[in-house]
Amino acid sequence: MLQPYACNPEASRGRRFAESYSTFRTPFQRDRDxxxxSSAFRRLKHKTQVFVEHEGDYYRTRLTHTIEVAQVARTIAGALGLNTDLAEAVALAHDLGHPPFGHTGEDALALLMEPYGGFDHNAQALRIVTRLERHYADFDGLNLTWETLEGIAKHNGPVAQPWNYALAEVNAQWDLELGTNASAEAQVAAVADDCAYNHHDLHDGLRAGLFTESDLCELPVLGECFATVDKLYPGLDPMRRRHEALRRVFGVMVEDVIAVAKNRLESLRPRHVDEIRAMQGPIIRFSKPLYQNIKAIKGFLFTRMYRAPSVVVERQRVTGIVNALFPLFLERPELLPEDWQADVARARAKGNSELARTVLDYVAGMTDRFAIQEHQRLFGAD
Known part of the structure; x- marks a missing residue:
């Protein structure tokens, strides 16, 4: 049973290109599928989360991260009486626009694209699902419902100005009401993202030897979880101890979100999803005490993991790869594959900005390994 403030697939605002209604699947289930x-979803398998894809088989990639986010989103949405299919669809799409090498690649492309309308992975995800996926006979993109597109655009909050060309282009074609909140389902996807990466980055950082369990025991929430495990299972094998404690951290975050959302929803009693959109701020969020604790954990991860010396060295290396590939393709777009040349010709006819966007689409779509291989092929660099 869906709550009245949930997104009901039968009341969906539909698709930009009309399609017949599926006999077996709701519109949001079709979006998820x-x-x-999609090709972009498959490429997430070989894209960086924190560690570059080739550094180890046990570290998360964008694909494994996305699957974890989708699982958490379904759990939270189900507990709150929201539409689990829409929450899952937004979660599965939220990182489609990430370029190779994660946020490092995004930072490099954002600087390179400053003269041409900028780069943002959320906006690029919209461009992928509305234009760049070209498998269907009747339309470019995936022809997703308005609700899923809204969730991709606004899951991190309202967008004051669609400064990015990709976001502005989609919004001009179909008003996503960027100044309002997203649906509760999309907000769930955003919080699920926080829960997932805070949990698995601790796992991956431990595996990489960037910090120890003793370091984590000094942090809020983590110290209590490790102490609980030690009390219940004295002398537990170190790897089991680690996993048992971190899964409890995961549980603390998810249970906190559900409890806070239930209390707020019962207090405010919204009767329609548009009331969720019109609220001052998100309705799906962490409690204030846990939010402060998570800030402390994020600060620790930033210093000890994201800016660890070994990670910084790799960041510099992959930034050099992106900084070499993009200008080369922009100067010599004939180096792009044959099936991109029609796009190149159309872009050239419209000017340098459109050509830069076409080159960006190509480079941002690369996996880590393909970007490294292309750099080696074109520059002879190891």
């Missing part, structure tokens, strides 16, 4: 079957 199209995202899973």
């Amino acid at each position: 199209r995202i899973i079957h």
